[in-house]
Amino acid sequence: MQGFGILGSAIVALIVLAAFRSAIIADVSAVDYCWRIVLGCGAIPGIAALYFRLTIPETPRYTMDVEHDVNKATSDVANYLQKTDTTDENDGPGNHVGVPKASWSDFTSYFGKWKNGKVLLGTSMSWFALDIAFYGIGLNNGIILSAIGYADTHDADFNLRAYNSLKNMALGNIIITIMGTVPGYWVTVAFVDKWGRKPIQIMGFAVLTVLFIVMGAAFNPLKEHSIPAFIVLFT
Numbered sequence: 001m002q003g004f005g006i007l008g009s010a011i012v013a014l015i016v017l018a019a020f021r022s023a024i025i026a027d028v029s030a031v032d033y034c035w036r037i038v039l040g041c042g043a044i045p046g047i048a049a050l051y052f053r054l055t056i057p058e059t060p061r062y063t064m065d066v067e068h069d070v071n072k073a074t075s076d077v078a079n080y081l082q083k084t085d086t087t088d089e090n091d092g093p094g095n096h097v098g099v100p101k102a103s104w105s106d107f108t109s110y111f112g113k114w115k116n117g118k119v120l121l122g123t124s125m126s127w128f129a130l131d132i133a134f135y136g137i138g139l140n141n142g143i144i145l146s147a148i149g150y151a152d153t154h155d156a157d158f159n160l161r162a163y164n165s166l167k168n169m170a171l172g173n174i175i176i177t178i179m180g181t182v183p184g185y186w187v188t189v190a191f192v193d194k195w196g197r198k199p200i201q202i203m204g205f206a207v208l209t210v211l212f213i214v215m216g217a218a219f220n221p222l223k224e225h226s227i228p229a230f231i232v233l234f235t
Contacts, residue, residue, distance in 0.1 A: 003177065003185040008227045010173035013038050017167050126205060133212055147223065180235030231235040
């Protein structure tokens with residue numbers, strides 16, 4: 001769903017800019033209201049998620065590990081497997097047992113073994129390295145769109161030029177997301193159980209490595225000679 005979130009944010013930015021068009025053309029400082037509104041809109045799905053998290057039934061694992069109620073956890077699992085309602089008229093405190101609490105000694109003893117530690121290290125460091133590039137580029141889409149000339153406008157009036165530049169950036173983000181981000185996520189959703197998670201991860205990291213090297217090494221030649229090629233590589 002992250003792809004839809006990225007797309008949604010670009011659409012919200014475009015809508016807010018359109019609503020403030022007259023104000024921005026009259027006084028460019030009105031852009032200040034736009035980014036505050038766009039940022040504030042991001043709180044709406046967060047509040048919705050918080051509400052559902054506070055009202056959702058706890059998982060059997062939480063019931064067993066935190067509330068130490070084994071009977072209730074067992075009942076919840078049975079109800080779920082039978083596709084029945086998770087509540088019971090006799091639902092109440094069950095058999096509380098002394099379930100061992102998680103500890104740093106457990107963590108270190110388990111991940112201290114190389115066969116376990118290498119999985120955690122490999123997974124976390126791969127994603128850490130990816131996120132530096134992924135969020136670094138994602139947060140600077142506007143700068144990249146400007147660099148390739150997409151966001152440039154030639155309006156004589158400064159305020160109108162500022163508005164059109166921001167509008168082009170928002171449209172550019174929507175195009176990038178529709179061309180690459182959303183299809184990419186949902187191709188994975190469709191094939192993840194057939195291809196497997198690890199092969200898809202390796203494929204994704206490998207392709208991104210090649211694309212980042214090409215775009216980084218040939219940024220200026222691509223920008224000067226083939227903007228469409230750059231956009232295809234970028235998306």
